[in-house]
Amino acid sequence: NAGVTQTPKFRILKIGQSMTLQCAQDMNHNYMYWYRQDPGMGLKLIYYSVGAGITDKGEVPNGYNVSRSTTEDFPLRLELAAPSQTSVYFCASSYSGSVSYEQYFGPGTRLTVT
């Protein structure tokens, strides 16, 4: 199993550009999440999904959109990139049947907006 994969690993965007961060998991997890981590800080939840077709906002959703058409994929869309979106983005997944709902994280995407 590859676990949670994210592409790209790094990206530089100009202000106002758009892009999609890709996330896929092969563990058949029903829950998926997007977090951002700003320098020197913990992770903050952007969006989450409890299954295909169902998404909801987390703590910091402004400037982002998500979709979940399959169990495996959970892309994050940035529209009109701003310098405040410079961050490291982590995708994670978990299984609702586990006791702890332990989240498995992808390797992250480092995004710079200039």
Added chain:
Amino acid sequence: AQKITQTQPGMFVQEKEAVTLDCTYDTSDQSYGLFWYKQPSSGEMIFLIYQGSYDEQNATEGRYSLNFQKARKSANLVISASQLGDSAMYFCAMREKSGGGADGLTFGKGTHLIIQP
């Protein structure tokens, strides 16, 4: 109010010593979970240990143990016999029941642990 508080921004510890990383939390839920993650300089998030709010015993995983004091809302991570490879950022995180586990984790700001030879 912060939901997860980690009061030690940085710690220096001698190799082979035990180290305790502090974490306090704030929730009104009766059912919740507490996690510790390690983030080495390479950036990935590595799950270390989990404690459920109804678990009566403190969780242990190898050299890691979680000192859970429910009345004090404290969930400190204890690393026994520290190693150079333990140098990393450590994050305490909480899952609350309100979202049935789906709402995601709330993270503290982390503690940067440096193990010295």
